[in-house]
Amino acid sequence: MSDTVTFTIDGKEVSADKGTSLLMAARSLGIDIPTLCHHDELADFGACRLCIVEIDKGGWKKIVTSCLYPVEDGLSVETESEKVIRHRRTILELLRARWSEMPRELIEKYQVPEDRMETESTFCVMCGLCVRHCSERKGANVLGFVGRGTERQVVAHEEPALKYCRDCAAENGMECLAVCPTGVVVNDFALSPPHMTPKGTKARPVRARDNENQEEVNKLIGD
Amino acid sequence: MSEVAIRINTPEELESLRDKVISARDPDATVVSVCTGPGCLAYKSHLVAENIEAELEKHGLADKVRVSRTGCHGFCERGPSVVILPRQTCYLRVKPEDAEEIVKTTLVEGGVVERLLYEGSDGVKIELEQEIPFYKHQDKVVFGVNKYIDPMQMDDYLAGGGYRALAKALTKMTPKEVTEEVTKSGLRGRGGAGFPTGRKWDATSRVEADQRYVIVNADEGDPGAYMDRGILEGNPHSVIEGLMIAGYAVGSTEGYIYVRQEYPLAIDHVLYAIDVLRGMGLLGENILGSGFDFDIKVHKGAGAFVSGESSALMSAIEGRVGEPRPKYIRTSVSGLRGKPSSLNNVETMANVPLIIDRGADWYAAMGTEGSKGTKIFSLVGKVLNTGLVEVPMGTTLKQIVFDIGGGMRGGKKFKGVQTGGPSGGVIPEAQLDLPVDFDQLASAGSMMGSGGMIIMDEDTCMVDVARYFLDFLADESCGKCVPCREGIRQLVVVLKRITAGEGREGDIALVEDIAEMMKDSALCGLGQSAPNPVLSTLKYFRDEYIAHIEEERCPAGVCKPLIAYWIDPDKCIGCQKCAKECPVDAISGEKKEPHTIDMEKCTKCDTCFRVCPTKVQAVTKITRAEAEKLGAPRQVEEAGA
Ligand SMILES: Cc1cc2nc3c(=O)[nH]c(=O)nc-3n(C[C@H](O)[C@H](O)[C@H](O)COP(=O)(O)O)c2cc1C
Ligand code: SF4
Ligand code: FES
Ligand code: FES
Numbered sequence: 099m100s101d102t103v104t105f106t107i108d109g110k111e112v113s114a115d116k117g118t119s120l121l122m123a124a125r126s127l128g129i130d131i132p133t134l135c136h137h138d139e140l141a142d143f144g145a146c147r148l149c150i151v152e153i154d155k156g157g158w159k160k161i162v163t164s165c166l167y168p169v170e171d172g173l174s175v176e177t178e179s180e181k182v183i184r185h186r187r188t189i190l191e192l193l194r195a196r197w198s199e200m201p202r203e204l205i206e207k208y209q210v211p212e213d214r215m216e217t218e219s220t221f222c223v224m225c226g227l228c229v230r231h232c233s234e235r236k237g238a239n240v241l242g243f244v245g246r247g248t249e250r251q252v253v254a255h256e257e258p259a260l261k262y263c264r265d266c267a268a269e270n271g272m273e274c275l276a277v278c279p280t281g282v283v284v285n286d287f288a289l290s291p292p293h294m295t296p297k298g299t300k301a302r303p304v305r306a307r308d309n310e311n312q313e314e315v316n317k318l319i320g321d
Numbered sequence: 322m323s324e325v326a327i328r329i330n331t332p333e334e335l336e337s338l339r340d341k342v343i344s345a346r347d348p349d350a351t352v353v354s355v356c357t358g359p360g361c362l363a364y365k366s367h368l369v370a371e372n373i374e375a376e377l378e379k380h381g382l383a384d385k386v387r388v389s390r391t392g393c394h395g396f397c398e399r400g401p402s403v404v405i406l407p408r409q410t411c412y413l414r415v416k417p418e419d420a421e422e423i424v425k426t427t428l429v430e431g432g433v434v435e436r437l438l439y440e441g442s443d444g445v446k447i448e449l450e451q452e453i454p455f456y457k458h459q460d461k462v463v464f465g466v467n468k469y470i471d472p473m474q475m476d477d478y479l480a481g482g483g484y485r486a487l488a489k490a491l492t493k494m495t496p497k498e499v500t501e502e503v504t505k506s507g508l509r510g511r512g513g514a515g516f517p518t519g520r521k522w523d524a525t526s527r528v529e530a531d532q533r534y535v536i537v538n539a540d541e542g543d544p545g546a547y548m549d550r551g552i553l554e555g556n557p558h559s560v561i562e563g564l565m566i567a568g569y570a571v572g573s574t575e576g577y578i579y580v581r582q583e584y585p586l587a588i589d590h591v592l593y594a595i596d597v598l599r600g601m602g603l604l605g606e607n608i609l610g611s612g613f614d615f616d617i618k619v620h621k622g623a624g625a626f627v628s629g630e631s632s633a634l635m636s637a638i639e640g641r642v643g644e645p646r647p648k649y650i651r652t653s654v655s656g657l658r659g660k661p662s663s664l665n666n667v668e669t670m671a672n673v674p675l676i677i678d679r680g681a682d683w684y685a686a687m688g689t690e691g692s693k694g695t696k697i698f699s700l701v702g703k704v705l706n707t708g709l710v711e712v713p714m715g716t717t718l719k720q721i722v723f724d725i726g727g728g729m730r731g732g733k734k735f736k737g738v739q740t741g742g743p744s745g746g747v748i749p750e751a752q753l754d755l756p757v758d759f760d761q762l763a764s765a766g767s768m769m770g771s772g773g774m775i776i777m778d779e780d781t782c783m784v785d786v787a788r789y790f791l792d793f794l795a796d797e798s799c800g801k802c803v804p805c806r807e808g809i810r811q812l813v814v815v816l817k818r819i820t821a822g823e824g825r826e827g828d829i830a831l832v833e834d835i836a837e838m839m840k841d842s843a844l845c846g847l848g849q850s851a852p853n854p855v856l857s858t859l860k861y862f863r864d865e866y867i868a869h870i871e872e873e874r875c876p877a878g879v880c881k882p883l884i885a886y887w888i889d890p891d892k893c894i895g896c897q898k899c900a901k902e903c904p905v906d907a908i909s910g911e912k913k914e915p916h917t918i919d920m921e922k923c924t925k926c927d928t929c930f931r932v933c934p935t936k937v938q939a940v941t942k943i944t945r946a947e948a949e950k951l952g953a954p955r956q957v958e959e960a961g962a
Binding site: 142143144145146147148150161162163166167168181184185188189192193195196214215216223224226243245246247248249250 | 625627642647648649795796797798799800801802803804806807808809810811814827831834835837838841842843844
């Protein structure tokens with residue numbers, strides 16, 4: 099068995115190592131696929147679905163997420179098929195309803211309709227980058243998800259937070275903040291000295307930066 | 322307890338034990354089969370059983386007549402169900418205080434207690450279980466044995482041929498032959514997707530690995546469905562035997578049964594059965610002298626709907642959060658702990674021993690071209706007879722609803738049936754002749770899913786139905802991926818808006834955009850199938866959506882903001898019933914004079930509509946427009962999530 103596979107992306111023939119994702123293969127050709135929850139140094143998560151592409155496997159067509167789908171011999175991949183564009187537009191529309199300051203670039207490129215959906219900005223889009231960064235790269239496991247459905251939240255857990263956050267922040271300027279695409283993650287445990295956090299709190303939701311905590315955040319991230 | 326504590330080392334020893342069990346039983350001896358399934362238990366069937374035993378004692382019949390506490394008989398709606406075997410006299414809606422008369426009249430004197438028999442809408446009483454229309458049109462291949470089996474009595478399962486299929490598989494067939502037999506039978510997974518079971522086993526067995534797992538999915542997250550519970554509680558050995566055969570076929574020594582913790586009785590019965598089997602050496606090392614080692618662990622699950630999804634279920638067994646994994650690799654190749662794992666539904670497993678025992682050809686003779694065997698449905702909603710129903714694949718919806726279900730309640734008109742659980746679809750009256758199998762349901766825009774069937778009548782608003790199911794799913798989505806978490810949320814917003822009479826131009830297109838995207842792009846089956854209720858109702862009942870949005874009218878008269886209650890002065894006889902019953906005193910009028918409703922006060926609780934004498938029917942539901950013409954204030958309900 100050979101370790102490379104050959105297939106096409108947007109009509110171009112490509113060879114790639116087995117195990118490579120379609121996203122990486124496309125990028126190596128200079129083809130741009132939008133992503134939100136992908137990070138080159140973190141395990142892929144498949145949450146945002148922005149990176150969808152349409153594959154054709156011997157006549158059988160399917161929408162898949164390119165960040166997770168491994169390259170395969172004989173595959174034909176379209177990164178901007180009519181369906182991909184249509185669905186990506188709707189996904190962006192859903193995201194913007196939670197993130198009013200979403201970059202205009204994508205909205206304009208995909209002509210995302212205005213005013214169709216109910217907007218309630220929570221900012222956090224559950225991409226899980228901060229959670230994965232904290233666990234995979236720092237080994238700290240301070241951040242995690244709780245709750246199901248729309249109740250889902252990213253929270254900071256007290257015990258590891260008190261142990262790791264202030265040092266991590268002092269050293270590198272609160273890295274979890276830096277990976278957040280929306281600039282939300284403010285981890286109260288990292289901000290306030292231990293005696294300031296309400297007694298008995300085991301986990302607190304991360305929240306958006308606001309006027310009150312901006313200065314402190316700036317100090318931490320070294321702005 | 323008559324449980325045998327001897328060790329069984331060979332198939333011959335198993336057969337001689339079986340012979341002993343059977344010959345110790347008089348085939349003509351009377352057995353009183355008392356259903357202690359969930360439905361009947363709620364009506365104190367355990368006391369029915371106790372009282373019958375006490376009465377038997379009184380009459381000196383305790384040695385002659387055995388009372389057997391069994392799992393669900395099927396006709397839960399008329400439970401508690403008691404069947405006198407072998408004569409098959411079926412008593413329904415039995416109360417604990419009926420025990421005396423049953424024992425005296427039937428078991429002492431040999432007669433029949435007329436008042437406890439099934440009575441059809443024509444007033445005719447039916448004594449024998451198999452002649453009751455609800456049962457007569459069924460084919461209970463898997464579920465029929467429930468009434469003969471006390472789940473805590475291994476003897477009952479053995480007497481019916483239990484573990485004969487296992488012995489045959491272990492000693493007369495190679496693993497490959499077992500898999501081939503199952504493939505040949507055409508058995509497809511009963512857990513939802515209908516994946517061919519033999520093919521799944523084959524895939525699992527082909528992966529190089531030091532361990533493979535076989536797992537039973539007893540999560541049963543669909544709130545209206547309980548067939549898996551019925552099987553597992555009533556006949557746990559059938560599932561265990563299926564699991565063991567699966568283990569042998571794929572080359573596994575460790576099986577799991579994932580049961581939702583909301584089914585404590587099922588868990589108890591399974592754990593007890595496993596204990597008995599270990600004691601007999603039927604679980605453990607070198608089973609039946611074949612060299613096959615196998616044991617089973619039971620995992621109690623938190624019972625969320627999404628935990629039933631295969632990768633989420635395996636994560637939960639591993640002790641992690643029960644969330645779907647975003648991997649493009651089948652769990653049959655890399656599942657539990659990264660090992661090849663074959664996951665099958667409870668009902669799928671219960672079919673396996675039958676296939677091995679009686680052969681693939683016997684099995685494949687039942688059903689349709691693409692879907693073999695039978696399927697158990699949980700029939701609920703506006704039909705006369707509800708309960709668990711088993712029919713050959715290919716039985717039409719009409720047969721299920723009208724022959725077995727006995728037609729609609731209250732003489733109402735059939736409108737549609739939701740199949741496949743909360744994320745299934747609605748099938749309209751025009752498709753009543755649809756033969757029910759995996760492919761036909763899918764091409765009608767619904768799915769087999771769990772086998773739930775909710776029958777809806779003319780008083781059902783289809784937009785409201787879609788809203789109801791999406792609302793349920795909103796709480797069940799794990800929240801990981803955007804299409805499902807945010808998509809369901811927006812769908813609920815729009816559907817609430819439409820049912821509140823605030824629908825906008827473009828709402829249908831918006832719903833379709835979101836729904837189509839979810840189908841293709843959500844991470845797991847939950848998000849991919851969640852739009853089904855909206856898409857299927859839009860397909861078959863689009864005019865109802867349009868009536869809500871464009872005419873501010875709910876054709877079924879369900880959506881409160883779009884209806885008003887009005888008393889027709891020409892019909893009202895002034896009986897004052899409604900005025901007395903109205904909880905908010907919105908109705909006024911002198912005795913024998915036409916009454917009126919104060920629409921500003923009215924909370925639309927429907928009380929007056931219900932209490933107005935059927936002969937009079939003066940209380941009428943009118944549309945919003947009509948109400949406004951009569952001077953009613955416009956009631957705007959808060960739309961939104
Ligand atoms: C959201 C979701 C919930 C599910 N719930 C169940 C369930 O409760 N029971 C079940 O047997 N299968 C359930 N399934 C299907 C399983 O993922 C899997 O396909 C099935 O257990 C395989 O068994 P089968 O081949 O015997 O059908 C569910 C799937 C999804 C996507
Ligand atoms: S589709 Fe829904 S349930 Fe499945 S992973 Fe996405 S959010 Fe979770
Ligand atoms: S980048 Fe692929 S799913 Fe988010
Ligand atoms: S629970 Fe008794 S008949 Fe179903």
